[in-house]
Amino acid sequence: MKNNHTLIIGGGIVGATLALKLAQANRPVTLIDASPKCNEADWAVRLAQRDARVYALSLASIGLLKEVGAWQKIVESGRKADYSQMQVWQLNGIGELKFGDEGLSNESLDAKSFGNKGFNDNFNQASSSPKLLGSMVEPFVIEYALWQRMQEEDVSGYLTVIAGQKVVEMDWLGAQQGYRVTLEDGAAIEAALLVGADGRGSFVRKQAGIELDTLDYNQTAICCAIQTAKPHQATARQAMLPTGTLALLPLADITVEDKANPQHWQSVVWTLPRNQALALIEEPPRVIADKLAAASTYELGAISQIESIASFPLAAQQAKSYIADNLVLIGDAAHGVHPLAGQGLNLGMLDVLALSAQLENDFARSSGTLWGVSQTLRTYERTRRPHNSLMMHSFSALNWLFAGELAQSRPVQQIRNEGMYRVSKIKPLMRLFAKQASGV
Secondary structure (H helix, E strand, O other), X not given: OOOOOEEEEOOOHHHHHHHHHHHHOOOOEEEEEOOOOOOHHHHHHHHOOOOOXXXXXXXXXXXXXXXXXXXHXXXXXXXOEEEOEEEEEEOOOOOEEXXXXXXXXXXXXXXXXXXXXXXXXXXXXXXXXXOOOEEEEOHHHHHHHHHHXXXXXXXXXXXXXXEOOOEEEEXXXXXXXXXXXXXXXXXXXXXXXXXXXXXXXXXXXXXXXXXXXXXXXXXXEEEEEEXXXXXXOOEEEEEEEOOEEEEEEEOOOOOHHHHHOOOOEEEEEEEEEHXXXXXXXXXXXXXXXXXXXXXXXXXXXXXEEEEEEEEEEXXXXXXXXXXXXXXXXXXXXXXXXXXXXXXXXXXXXXXXXXXXHHHHHHHHXXXXXXXXXHHHHHHHHHHHHHHHHHHHHHHHHHHHHHOOOHHHOHHHHHHHHHHHHHHHHOHHHHHHHHHXXXXX
């Protein structure tokens, strides 16, 4: 029988989810994570504080996390904020997009949406409300749930996790043998398939000689957690401002005080021209909070608390190829998009679904002899790269349409105003947008 060992480099959410998906199918997999090894005490320290960052998990991502056994642990933790509505508006313009009343019902998502009846069943169970559009979850909460799941006996027999080690060398041994990688401590591991899930600066991608298409937006995002006077009412909000997008995303209530007065904490991603953002980040927290409230036109009232202020530059990128011999890229190693729609992680989770399904399909068709061969990987790339390209360019176009000097010209403003107004009146189109946002 052909070697069907898979080696995943990158122990983040996307890499760990793929590792669990393969281990659940009784496929041997090794996951290498450069981050230090954690125990329960380490996780307790991380989870003791609120993280300003949050992932807007789509329904498809929730279904996948449920399928690998991690979503149940997130639910038990109470560290999630479901949202049933999305609101998008522009400053000084007409037209507002609201998703929720047009949202997806469970019945509208048949097995064909996923190509897998079992996955659809799990998804339906994950949807606690017919109006559920997704859930906001802090990164550490997802990572901890995946870490817990990887310790359990039904997967640990097929899954080896190596933490606190970096890969320093990759050697291709030929199509039959795959790759040998060497770790910092000198240990060598061989596998038929090498998966790069190691983020935007991917070592795997660079070592494979795969080039990038990049687009620098000359913008920086300010991220923080805020407590607002008005509750978020399970609504994800996004204001399209002349300086960039401003997202107000529900956060879970984690303290006794929070739960006594729920739905007042939000995660903020505020996109600004780079120089303006770098200047603002140097201001006192109270000044940042007041300017943030004003920029949102006090949509949720005044800001009483602000925490965990940070910033990061914005750029889009995509690998010119997702594959090489015995090698495949997923998640941010393959693509990175503008955060204005909160779809970065969701695109990576769809990569996991597509890759794992194609691996299993071709393995079964070959009676257990073909794993991660060129045909399988090419099919994965044909499935995912065009879709990710479309999403990346769509987000770039939206950013161009609303931010910058040209976007403030009267012709562009008129196009935006008329477009948002017309779209808001077309219910089938609104349902299509909601379906796209859910990832199904």
